Amino acid sequence: xxxxRSLIGIGVALPIIALLAYGMTVxxxxxxxxxxxxxxxxxxxxxxxxxxxxxxxxxxHRGDVxxxxxxxxxxxxxxxxxxxxxxxxxxxxERGVKFYGVIYNDTEGNARSxxxxxxxxxxxxxxxxxxxxxxxxxxxxxxxxxxxDQLGRVAHKQIGPITARQLSxxxxxxxxxxPTAETTGGDDGQADADTIDAPRDAEPxxxxxxxxxx
Amino acid sequence: MTRxxxxxxxxxxxxxxxxxASGHAHAVQIPAGDGARTQFPAAEDRATAxxxxxxxxxxVRETELDRQVxxxxxxxxxxxxxxxxxxxxxxxxxxxxxxxxxERLIAGDSPEQVKVFFVERYGEWVLxxxxxxxxxxxxxxxxxAMILAGAAFVxxxxxxxxxxxxxxxxxxx
Numbered sequence: 001x002x003x004x005r006s007l008i009g010i011g012v013a014l015p016i017i018a019l020l021a022y023g024m025t026v027x028x029x030x031x032x033x034x035x036x037x038x039x040x041x042x043x044x045x046x047x048x049x050x051x052x053x054x055x056x057x058x059x060x061h062r063g064d065v066x067x068x069x070x071x072x073x074x075x076x077x078x079x080x081x082x083x084x085x086x087x088x089x090x091x092x093x094e095r096g097v098k099f100y101g102v103i104y105n106d107t108e109g110n111a112r113s114x115x116x117x118x119x120x121x122x123x124x125x126x127x128x129x130x131x132x133x134x135x136x137x138x139x140x141x142x143x144x145x146x147x148x149d150q151l152g153r154v155a156h157k158q159i160g161p162i163t164a165r166q167l168s169x170x171x172x173x174x175x176x177x178x179p180t181a182e183t184t185g186g187d188d189g190q191a192d193a194d195t196i197d198a199p200r201d202a203e204p205x206x207x208x209x210x211x212x213x214x
Numbered sequence: 215m216t217r218x219x220x221x222x223x224x225x226x227x228x229x230x231x232x233x234x235a236s237g238h239a240h241a242v243q244i245p246a247g248d249g250a251r252t253q254f255p256a257a258e259d260r261a262t263a264x265x266x267x268x269x270x271x272x273x274v275r276e277t278e279l280d281r282q283v284x285x286x287x288x289x290x291x292x293x294x295x296x297x298x299x300x301x302x303x304x305x306x307x308x309x310x311x312x313x314x315x316x317e318r319l320i321a322g323d324s325p326e327q328v329k330v331f332f333v334e335r336y337g338e339w340v341l342x343x344x345x346x347x348x349x350x351x352x353x354x355x356x357x358x359a360m361i362l363a364g365a366a367f368v369x370x371x372x373x374x375x376x377x378x379x380x381x382x383x384x385x386x387x
Binding site: 033034035038105130131132134135136137138139140141 | 293294306307310311313314333334335336337
């Protein structure tokens with residue numbers, strides 16, 4: 001009888017312990033991303049303050065490494081990463097790497113002021129009306145950065161601020177060994193970097209956006 | 215009283231609190247329809263305010279679209295909220311996601327195709343109700359298994375009590 005009770009106790013306790021143990025291995029701040037390794041969603045976005053009005057189409061950039069950074073003036077993390085992004089964009093300009101900012105949930109006036117306050121931006125920022133491109137890229141919050149390889153596939157998605165070192169670590173291999181059409185699917189071994197639990201801003205707390213964080 | 219009827223009485227007595235709690239939960243649950251009415255007038259309310267004919271048909275079609283948008287949005291997680299659907303969230307991103315749901319339904323996508331669109335971008339995590347397949351089956355089957363195991367435990371326990379009763383001095387007169 002005691003053996004039976006012990007076995008029942010173990011049978012009940014073991015799954016609970018196993019479940020809790022599994023929970024200890026999971027980072028609750030980690031966000032899943034399905035984008036790395038997949039074709040980057042096409043976009044055609046207006047360049048802010050371009051004269052005459054210009055539109056950037058991702059389809060025109062086949063063969064280039066493209067870095068797309070989603071940002072907003074109300075986002076503190078964007079402020080942190082901005083110098084790294086601008087410096088890296090300048091450094092890789094001659095090697096054909098294209099950098100674009102995509103303004104998320106913000107007004108052009110605020111974005112313009114922010115760029116001025118930050119001492120400029122080394123690459124154009126695009127206007128994403130109604131956040132359709134952001135949703136197409138599975139955006140959770142800003143900042144987020146997507147690096148697209150020469151075949152138009154998402155090589156890396158960074159959720160949270162990105163550093164110059166991280167950018168170089170992803171861009172350099174793509175430039176050194178451009179992926180070919182024969183390359184099979186997958187994320188080229190970079191899936192480990194598709195999530196990060198760095199601080200990020202989901203919605204503007206007040207002012208420019210009309211959203212309320214829930 | 216026979217042993218069978220005593221066992222049954224014990225089982226019912228043991229399960230009574232559970233049944234009562236379940237009934238209470240239903241009693242306090244806010245009907246989804248009420249909340250929906252505040253946001254989208256019901257089809258019959260709108261229809262009565264419109265003249266008959268083609269205009270009325272347009273209203274009915276619009277209402278059907280509203281209903282579909284609401285249903286699909288209620289199943290999609292707001293990615294910047296804690297446990298809210300994009301239907302319930304006031305955040306800007308949720309509003310834009312609802313706009314995408316509407317646009318895709320108007321474009322001819324089925325509700326299932328709209329959900330697949332979001333799953334492809336955000337992963338299955340974006341579904342508030344996980345698909346009943348693979349490891350997800352645990353979510354659906356575990357509660358049933360627990361209820362069955364609990365019922366079996368109560369039944370066996372009650373039977374052992376009724377068997378033990380005669381040995382303790384026989385059934386009461």
